[in-house]
Amino acid sequence: MTATTMVRPRRWARLPFSPWHLVLLPATLVLIFPFAWLLITSVQTLSEALHFPPILTPHTLRFANYSDAWHSAPFGRFFVNSSVVAVTTVLCNLVLCSLAGYAFARFRFLGRGVLFVTIMATLMVPFQVTMIPQFIITKWLGVHVLAGVGIDHIGALILPNAATAFGVFFLRQFFRTLPIEYEESARVDGASRLTVLWRIVLPLSMPALATLAALTFLDSWNSFLWPLIVITSTNQMTLPLGLATFQGAHSTQWTLLMAGNVMSLIPMLVIFFVAQRYFVRSVAATGLAGT
């Protein structure tokens, strides 16, 4: 962190605190306010919530909104589905992108250049271009290959994202920055390619793997359009889709909606704050990579 060095104008010298608090405090209040109002509404009675002017301090706290929301939509199930999808997607990406990224970084094999360029080309294309064929392919796979990865199964949320062009590219770039001597000497000692990757390369790549994991997790957890297209059964829904469906069914019961909203965003907020350092570093890394 850089210390304050902008030369302060004299007139601020009398303030007992940094003048930056005067802008940061109101700005932070504005940023936090939606969260705060969300929490307040979630424990209000419906009659108090539907009161104008709004009642800023509820007279009675109605925590039953939470149990009502819990009983009118399977938020526990949504949470489990979201977790299964996100964790599986992250693990698949770490394994598959490491393997492919390492081969692209260090091996020479027939078709390497063509394959790599093809993969890079898919990076530029927005999801909307590919989603209709993806939908048709997913439907076909579900009917002809494995029902678990077909329409209306959470497997359909995992398989298309189990390896990403970004992950392969990102890890390849990182692997290429590692000193090749360790790998070569391990090979001389008779270690197989897979052993070298597992024992030498991956332990040296922890920061890159953590970044890929954090970004993949955020992406998967917040994904909405693809689940909206392929999932229709309530028990296969992830949190964003479940919440959107819940909103459609109870569009005027604001206290219930806000209680459901709090329940669906608490897990991610907790994960985020526990691993804040990782998430922030990972997001910053995408920016620095771009610059």
Added chain:
Amino acid sequence: MAATPAVARRRPGRSRVAARRVTASEHFTGWGFVTPGVAIILLFGAVPIVWSAVMSFQRSDLLHPSTPFVGLRNYREMVHDPVVTQAIMHTLVYTVLFVPGTMVVGLFLAVAMNRKIRLLWLYRTAAYATMAISTISEALVFIWLFDPSYGIVNYFLSLLGIPQQPFLNSPSEALYVIVIMTIWGWTGFAVVIYLAALQGVPQTLIEAAAIDGAGPWRTFRKVTLPLLSPASLFLAVWLTINALQLFDEVYLSTMGGPLNATTVLVFYLYEQAFSQFNFGYASAIAYFLFIVILVVTAIQFRVGRRFTYYRS
């Protein structure tokens, strides 16, 4: 995976990696490593790109079992479809407001937070928290904040003597509410990017400017801002790509309404594809969107390069 002898015969005068003779088993190992990942990327990434290009030249809908090629008909239809014109306009207006808005908010907060002061953890955490919230949660909160009848924003406006606004129910206001909610949602991202870039601004340059008599504002404009230009270019490109693909908030808050006032390109594409099942027409819209994104990004990089200052 089969192990291959690492020290193969070397041709003199070439680098070690290039000199190694590629054995059959090395080809095999290479393919073994890449196949699982590459197969998925090709199946769900590369094949669909070609497929939807083909579909955009086909009539593909639920009414007809066959999908004959119709040439450019889908694209011609787009030109004559008034909703497409509206959707393009709304997408552009949204992007033009959202991208600079988010950048200014992010830059302002990051500069303010880039110093050692009390409560800094609180300020940063508050900004970062917006990154943890999904677009759906975000939209749901903002629909409630901007509720025409009971929303607290109307209450704050009433304190200023402004009459109740219909917000998301009004064709002239709905899009701006969506701009506000998405700026809020992206604030954390912009702050993180700018804070990271600010770490790279050397203190010595700031001090040198101060010694040369530049005030804080001038130092910021002439020293800090140019040094942040790579981050600004990245944010501009990244936010624009995302803005052109706006969907989630529109789906949850307005469904494109009222009176198509918030129908953006991706929302219309979604409706055509998965409510009307006009796969051919939707593919044409998707390809149009792709080309718009490519062109806009290319322009941003070209123009941006002129204003971007790379230190190394």
